[in-house]
Each structure stands twice: as structure tokens, then as C-alpha cells.
Amino acid sequence: MRVIDLRSDTVTLPTPEMRKAMYEAELGDDVFGEDPTVNRLQEMAAEVTGKEAALLVSSGTQGNLVSILARCHRGDEIIVGSDAHIFLGEVGGAAALAGVQLRLVSNDEHGMMAPQAVREAIRGPNIHNPPTTLLCIENTHNRCSGAVVTPDQIASLAAVVHPQGISIHLDGARVFNAAVYLELPVKELVKDVDDLSFCLSKGLACPVGSLICGTKEFVERARKWRKVVGGGMRQAGIIAACGVVALQTMVQRLAEDHENAHVLAEGLAHVPGVHINPRRVQTNIVIFTVDGSREEFVARLAEGGVKVTTSGDGIRMVTHYGIMRQDVEEALVRAAKVARGQASAGSIASLSHGKGRA
Numbered sequence: 001m002r003v004i005d006l007r008s009d010t011v012t013l014p015t016p017e018m019r020k021a022m023y024e025a026e027l028g029d030d031v032f033g034e035d036p037t038v039n040r041l042q043e044m045a046a047e048v049t050g051k052e053a054a055l056l057v058s059s060g061t062q063g064n065l066v067s068i069l070a071r072c073h074r075g076d077e078i079i080v081g082s083d084a085h086i087f088l089g090e091v092g093g094a095a096a097l098a099g100v101q102l103r104l105v106s107n108d109e110h111g112m113m114a115p116q117a118v119r120e121a122i123r124g125p126n127i128h129n130p131p132t133t134l135l136c137i138e139n140t141h142n143r144c145s146g147a148v149v150t151p152d153q154i155a156s157l158a159a160v161v162h163p164q165g166i167s168i169h170l171d172g173a174r175v176f177n178a179a180v181y182l183e184l185p186v187k188e189l190v191k192d193v194d195d196l197s198f199c200l201s202k203g204l205a206c207p208v209g210s211l212i213c214g215t216k217e218f219v220e221r222a223r224k225w226r227k228v229v230g231g232g233m234r235q236a237g238i239i240a241a242c243g244v245v246a247l248q249t250m251v252q253r254l255a256e257d258h259e260n261a262h263v264l265a266e267g268l269a270h271v272p273g274v275h276i277n278p279r280r281v282q283t284n285i286v287i288f289t290v291d292g293s294r295e296e297f298v299a300r301l302a303e304g305g306v307k308v309t310t311s312g313d314g315i316r317m318v319t320h321y322g323i324m325r326q327d328v329e330e331a332l333v334r335a336a337k338v339a340r341g342q343a344s345a346g347s348i349a350s351l352s353h354g355k356g357r358a
């Protein structure tokens with residue numbers, strides 16, 4: 001039985017071209033700034049995002065942490081979405097290591113924060129207040145089923161915070177998915193954010209790595225902080241070589257993942273006992289709920305060779321480079337079988353429950 005792994009786009013394996021590029025990569029000591037492959041990748045990342053400079057870091061989590069360290073002082077307050085990965089999925093690193101306080105503003109189901117709510121969250125100069133120094137946004141929005149935030153929406157947030165001297169950091173772990181969905185160059189999409197991180201190791205299928213991008217001055221501060229958290233790597237061109245291939249060859253194919261996620265969402269919507277609004281699925285993340293026990297559903301799926309995770313109060317399936325259309329179709333057949341099993345187990349349970357009471 002073929003195992004269909006829909007847990008995350010992080011399970012992707014490098015392409016043959018990436019493996020070859022790793023083997024052939026020109027290397028040097030990147031802490032001395034002497035790895036030509038890292039330098040090339042950083043230049044490509046700066047160019048594609050329209051920022052002055054970029055820095056290779058080990059992960060999305062490190063990219064967000066180092067960006068916050070480079071922007072904020074201990075005791076600052078930063079505004080973050082209530083469903084943001086920085087808040088929910090990064091082990092409290094911003095608090096533990098950057099010493100900042102997180103002020104949450106509700107994300108709507110499209111991953112957006114209302115500009116008025118952000119305005120109200122900004123602290124005034126009162127002596128009792130910590131200074132608000134950063135707004136963090138996320139695009140695509142993981143918890144919100146891979147929802148895409150548009151350039152106009154980002155501009156509406158920038159109009160609130162920039163006049164107050166507050167910067168915007170974008171957790172753009174999947175920003176290329178957003179750009180492909182919108183059919184826009186990434187640089188257009190991120191023009192109103194001051195800095196961003198994006199991941200190579202998700203839909204772009206690299207084994208390791210993220211980049212942070214911003215002004216030269218910001219990136220130099222980030223470089224120092226990267227060293228502080230142990231992220232100064234030496235012959236990191238081995239990693240960067242895959243990133244170069246990814247930026248050249250793996251971006252446009254994300255549309256295939258989106259199409260597969262769409263097919264998955266439409267198919268799930270027709271499975272009795274499964275609840276999903278397929279129109280909410282814009283990119284590669286599909287989140288749905290089920291009648292009955294979610295944990296049992298996930299366990300039965302795993303027994304049937306379909307690996308998934310939970311997200312919020314739902315079940316999450318993510319399409320990626322390792323998933324083909326026939327995998328999606330097979331996953332739907334297996335999911336329908338699990339749902340049928342759960343429904344009949346439920347009705348037997350209610351029958352015997354009814355009997356017991358009679």
C-alpha cells in the first residue's frame with residue numbers, strides 16, 4: 001500500500017537537480033561571508049523579494065526569531081495575529097529569547113487582522129505602557145487553511161503602523177504560494193513589509209533553510225543575532241545550492257499543489273460526515289472537521305495509509321511536490337471509507353445506547 005503523506009509540505013524531499021547541485025556546490029566559510037553559493041542565494045532572494053539584502057538561516061522559526069531580535073528591544077510589545085505561527089508554533093521563542101511581549105489581534109478566517117483592531121492595539125506614550133515596535137503578519141496563513149493576504153490588505157495595515165514608526169515583519173514561510181495564487185511577483189506582494197522570512201524547506205522542497213530579507217542595515221543586525229542563536233553556519237553552500245535550484249525551478253509548480261488541494265477539498269466536501277468549505281482553500285492547505293471523534297478519524301486514516309495532522313479543531317491535509325493527482329484521488333477514497341466506518345460505528349453505538357436505556 002502506498003503511504004500518502006499529507007501531514008505537511010515539510011516532508012518534501014530534494015529533487016535530483018538539487019542533489020546534483022549540492023554535490024557540485026562551490027563552498028567557503030559563510031561566517032566569514034566567503035561561501036559563494038550562499039552569497040548567490042542571498043542575492044537571488046534579495047532580488048526576488050525586492051529587498052536590499054538577504055540572509056540564509058536554518059529554519060522558518062529561526063528566521064522569525066532573528067528578525068524579531070533584530071527589530072526589537074527587550075520589553076517591547078509586538079502585535080501578532082491570534083492564529084499566527086509565531087504565537088502558536090514557535091515555542092514562545094519571541095518571549096523567551098527576544099524578551100518581547102506578544103499582543104494578540106484576532107485573525108479573521110482569511111488570516112487578516114482588521115486595521116482598526118491593529119490601530120487600537122498600538123500603545124500610547126503613557127509611562128505604564130511598553131512601546132509597540134513591530135507588527136507581524138503571516139502569508140499564506142497556515143492556521144487559516146493557507147489563506148492568502150493581498151497586497152491591498154497589507155497596504156491597509158502599513159497605513160496604520162508605518163506612520164507610528166512601527167515596522168512590519170512578514171512570516172512568509174509560504175509567501176511563494178501566495179504569490180503564485182495571486183499571479184503576482186513576490187516583490188509586488190511584499191512591497192509594504194519592512195522585512196520577511198520565507199522557507200525553502202516547505203513547498204519549494206529543499207531539505208533545510210529559510211531566508212530573511214530586508215534593508216542592508218537590518219540584515220547586518222540579523223546576521224549578528226543569527227550568530228548569537230548558534231545559526232552561523234560554515235560551508236552552508238551545501239544547503240544554499242538547493243535553494244538556488246528551488247528559486248529557479250520550484251516556484252511556478254506550486255500551482256500544481258494548489259490545484260491538487262482544490263480537488264482534495266472539493267472531494268472532501270462530498271464525503272458524508274466531513275465538513276469543509278472548499279472555497280476557503282486557496283493554496284495547498286486543506287482543513288476540515290468531521291462528525292465524531294477527530295482523533296479516531298486521524299488514526300483510522302493512518303491505518304489506511306494516509307498521514308495527516310490536526311490544526312486548531314480540524315484535520316489538516318497539505319499537498320506538495322511528493323503528492324500527485326492519483327494520490328489525492330486515492331486519499332479521497334480512503335477518507336470516504338474512514339468516514340463511512342465512523343458513521344456506522346456511530347449508529348451502532350447509538351442503537352446499543354438506545355437499547356441500554358430502554
Ligand SMILES: Cc1ncc(COP(=O)(O)O)c(C=O)c1O
Pocket residue numbers: 058059060061062085086138140141142171173174199201210
Ligand atoms: C507560517 C509558518 N511560519 C513558520 C514556520 C516555521 O518553519 P520551520 O518549521 O522551518 O521552523 C512554519 C512551519 O510550519 C509555518 O507554517
